[in-house]
Amino acid sequence: MKRLLLNKVLGTVGDSINDTEYAVLLDLIDHIDDLQTYSIREAAKNNFVSTSSISRLCVKLGLSGYSELKFHLKNQYEILQSTRSQNTSSIKQSAHQLKGVFQQNFTKTIETIDENCVNQTIQWLKKSSRIMVCGSGISEIIASYFTQRFQIIGKEAWLVDLSAPGGIYINHLAKSDLMIVFSRSGESSYILKKTTIAKRQGLNIIAVTSNKESQLGQLADIILPIHGSTEPLDVSYNITTYNSMAILFVDLLLQLYMEAIDV
Known part of the structure; x- marks a missing residue:
């Protein structure tokens, strides 16, 4: 207990x-x-x-x-x-506990949203001819979800392969004009290297992270904060809803984008 x-x-x-x-x-x-x-x-x-x-x-x-x-x-x-x-069964206990944490973090995420940043993000998504999407670890799964969701509606988006040779990355970079980066901690060395190169090439950078003060946050033109832990204090037991919140935020961006292009 x-x-x-x-x-x-x-x-x-x-x-x-x-x-x-x-x-x-x-x-x-x-x-x-x-x-x-x-x-x-x-x-x-x-x-x-x-x-x-x-x-x-x-x-x-x-x-x-x-x-x-x-x-x-x-x-x-x-x-x-x-x-x-x-x-109450242990399954339901855990489910209710997670639900409570999720509701609290969802509320905090909504409260911290800067509408100007979100509106600018939507405008950049509309104007971009090709979007690079980047994430590592579990954040790569979220980045892949973003990429596929926008590909389905006809937007040209490309998921960065962190293991690919640098030349391939540079070639794709030259064809892109916007980069969306997903990183819970904002401190992944792989992410920071790719983002730094993209920044030098003049791409606009949008960071989805729970750590606004991170190195990624310093590189980004726009930060979209997701409330949640950057690293669990207890990996085995601590509940974090960051990943679920990030997926939900992708759906929110998609909804806002669809509304914007229908205007």
Whole structure:
């Protein structure tokens, strides 16, 4: 149950918390049964941090202070216990948990959308004769999805093969005028190399990432932020909805593009 609570909390903040704050959070959840009497000074002492460090953790979680953090954790824990006591299957528990995280991240993504950036993206998509699309790892799957969705409606789009010889990349680059880059962390060396070359060739760069302050963000002309973790703190257990959100965002861009060309 404590692991479920940890997953739920981490899913809402991604990797905005550091390793020290992660350790504090683990400690607080471990003391969930006597949390109300567990003072901030005790927590700071047991985790070798200052009370101000714990206060900063509260801010990152969107809470006003330590008292609200304790209430929030206790309340979420009781909700999970209540769900389990109602004999909800583990499959449904996980599904409902993921649904909650997805809804929160979707809301945060929508709230952070800069409409001017989205409108400019649509205009560039309309004017571009050929689009390069790039991503590595799981982001390559999202990039492939974007490429195929736009190819279906007749837009010439090309998925960058990161393993292809440089000469092939340069030849395709010379025929393109826009580059869409998908990268959750924005720090992939493969992505940065390809993007840097495209930038030098004068292509407009649009980055879809959860890390606006990344090196990719610095290269991009437009950043379309997706709320979600850049790297899971716990690869085995932490839930991140970035990939699902990015796919949904591709569909949103497609919808807006279709509406724009119908005008």
